[in-house]
Amino acid sequence: xxxxxxxxACLEDLAExxxxxxxxxxxxxxxxxxxxxxxxxxxxxxxxxxFEPVSTLPVQTASTPIVQPVEKSLELSISPRxxxxxxxxxxxxxxxxxxxxxxxxxxxxTQSDTYVTVYLEISDAHQITLDQCVLDVQPKSVQLxxxxxxxxxxxxxxxxxxxxxxxxxxxxxxxxxxIVLFLRxxxxxxxxxxxxxxxxRDMYNQLQRAEEKGNYTHKNLTAPINEHVLGDGPxxxxxxxxxxxxxxxxxxxxxxxKPSFKNNLNPFEAPGDNCTNPQACKHK
Numbered sequence: 001x002x003x004x005x006x007x008x009a010c011l012e013d014l015a016e017x018x019x020x021x022x023x024x025x026x027x028x029x030x031x032x033x034x035x036x037x038x039x040x041x042x043x044x045x046x047x048x049x050x051f052e053p054v055s056t057l058p059v060q061t062a063s064t065p066i067v068q069p070v071e072k073s074l075e076l077s078i079s080p081r082x083x084x085x086x087x088x089x090x091x092x093x094x095x096x097x098x099x100x101x102x103x104x105x106x107x108x109x110t111q112s113d114t115y116v117t118v119y120l121e122i123s124d125a126h127q128i129t130l131d132q133c134v135l136d137v138q139p140k141s142v143q144l145x146x147x148x149x150x151x152x153x154x155x156x157x158x159x160x161x162x163x164x165x166x167x168x169x170x171x172x173x174x175x176x177x178x179i180v181l182f183l184r185x186x187x188x189x190x191x192x193x194x195x196x197x198x199x200x201r202d203m204y205n206q207l208q209r210a211e212e213k214g215n216y217t218h219k220n221l222t223a224p225i226n227e228h229v230l231g232d233g234p235x236x237x238x239x240x241x242x243x244x245x246x247x248x249x250x251x252x253x254x255x256x257x258k259p260s261f262k263n264n265l266n267p268f269e270a271p272g273d274n275c276t277n278p279q280a281c282k283h284k
Contacts, residue, residue: 010044098148103156113189116165118142118181120156122149126176133174135181137167140197142183144172160197163187 017037024030108119122128127149134145140161146154161183169184185192198206 007044007047010040010047014040014044098151098153100153100155103154107156109195111192114185116183116185116192116195118183118195120179121177122154122179124150125174125178128174128179130174133172135170135172137165137170139164139167139186142181144179144181158196162192162194162197163190
């Protein structure tokens with residue numbers, strides 16, 4: 001025997017509701033589904049009075065996916081799932097910039113009649129190759145860049161050398177603990193008093209330090225000034241330049257403590273009647 005269409009539909013509805021009951025989580029939805037299950041069973045009992053039951057349809061387990069939709073009369077108002085926010089991609093890390101170490105002190109230098117030799121103390125210098133070194137030599141300046149040595153870059157630069165050099169004859173040598181620069185002089189035999197060319201402020205600071213130490217002599221104070229200002233010319237103006245520089249940077253008035261000559265000339269008097277400097281008056 002077979003069931004009528006209404007009995008078959010009730011069995012399908014009951015099976016669907018049982019599966020929905022297993023999937024439901026919220027209390028309101030569970031209560032609504034159980035209410036519909038009770039009504040479906042009551043409707044099935046009412047329809048079975050006129051027909052002989054043959055067999056019941058197998059109820060699928062909860063793992064079986066829902067395929068058939070529920071009839072409109074048994075539809076449930078289930079709240080839609082809120083879509084989750086999209087997963088953000090991880091922020092990529094930018095590559096850290098390599099640190100640059102500027103060599104401004106701690107180096108030494110010597111000279112001969114032909115070369116000026118500069119010694120740069122660098123840790124594990126023997127690991128540096130010539131491909132990592134970039135030497136830029138100009139007649140009055142020198143710059144050395146060392147790339148990627150122990151995670152850092154190194155820079156050594158002198159913008160104003162004391163004398164002129166020959167860029168084509170300069171070279172670099174790598175030793176165990178230092179980098180050696182050989183700068184060939186253009187003026188053979190000329191002695192450099194310093195590696196850098198000092199400006200006026202440097203000259204004044206040197207004079208001030210020498211004066212504080214008591215090394216205040218005409219030779220050690222005027223020689224660098226004459227060479228800086230007058231070049232190879234005479235040194236007769238050394239004392240005058242020294243006094244001028246001390247006046248410029250000491251902040252004192254050039255005529256402090258000296259009597260000032262005021263012009264007391266009366267425009268209504270004859271020339272020479274009230275002259276403060278009779279020797280300069282030609283009319284007397």
